[in-house]
Amino acid sequence: MAEPDPVARLIFDEAGDLGDVVLVVDDLDGALASAAAARGARVLGACDDVRDEERLPAGTTAVDLTNEPDLSEVRTVLWPLPKAVSAVADVAEVLAARCAPDVVVYGGGRDKHLVHAMNDALGASFAEVSASRGRQKSRVLRASAPTPPVRTWPRRAALTELDVEVVAYGGVFATTTLDRGTRLLLRALTGAGPSADRGDERQRASHQPPPGGPVLGRALDLGCGSGIVATVLARLGWDVVACDSSAAAVASTRLTARANDVAVTVQRADGVPSGVRDLELVACNPPFHRGTAKDSSAAFAMIADAGRALRPGGQLWLVYNSHLPYLPVAREHVGPTRIVQRDPSYLVICSTKI
């Protein structure tokens, strides 16, 4: 059994008597679920990331917060809080709407990751929110008395520069906005120029589907987030698979594709889903953190995965913060690599599988 970290220990200590049915949200190593089960509770586990879900201890019932889960018996929620306030707000809405009326939520975090907006995010769905005393640079926010539920996530927005309607849950990277790196990747993929004005015009033009044209080939949006890249590629005529390890991301991508009336096959997976092979194109804006910690290991693994999934001659298009050491990794795992776009912060590289 994994040793709980200081945040998990504080959450557990603050919760005290757990009651019969406990929901653990985003348990990073299964430690909270194991500790709750050892106290005799029936444990439900809601993990946004499939890697966390796979580490839930045997006997834990996995639930998906994006899919109207039955949480009616849950009176205690143990939750290492995510960094994004939008993710806290989204999950708080689900908990308030679906848990027992006398539920108490114990959301913990390192002091450096807790911001006052998280109290407000919890306070939008719970009438009572208070903070514990700090311990080992960590703290717990306790939320109770759910208020009548108002569901405000997933949210939608029109990305006029791409002519795309984006739909996103609160835990998704960039939620309903267009990340700068993603914008640069799309400019590179669609042949639009780097100048904002001229680029936007040319990009709009190049986002039209080829009239009656052939399918361009099989493409993968690897780590699809809200599904903007997948949607643009599908509109261009690619046969698109989109994948992400996050439940919120795959649910968002499905909604974004539907909102734009394009067909995209969406799968939740750690890296390239098994069976997705012989690709002509992989497009990827890789993650730079895992939970609250900076971590490039998933990006390295995704580049290597892309190398295995491309057919000879197929291409990986990758955007990343230019200080990161991804170019030699792409060259090693995929093949010859060139820089196709750059701005002061980001690089887009294209690697061809040999």
Ligand SMILES: C[S@@+](CC[C@H](N)C(=O)[O-])C[C@H]1O[C@@H](n2cnc3c(N)ncnc32)[C@H](O)[C@@H]1O
């Ligand atoms: C920087 S975001 C990019 C999202 C989206 N493509 C965009 O450009 O807006 C990276 C995405 O990779 C996903 N991700 C992280 N680790 C992953 C893994 N091991 N396998 C698949 N997806 C992963 C994250 O959930 C996140 O949605």
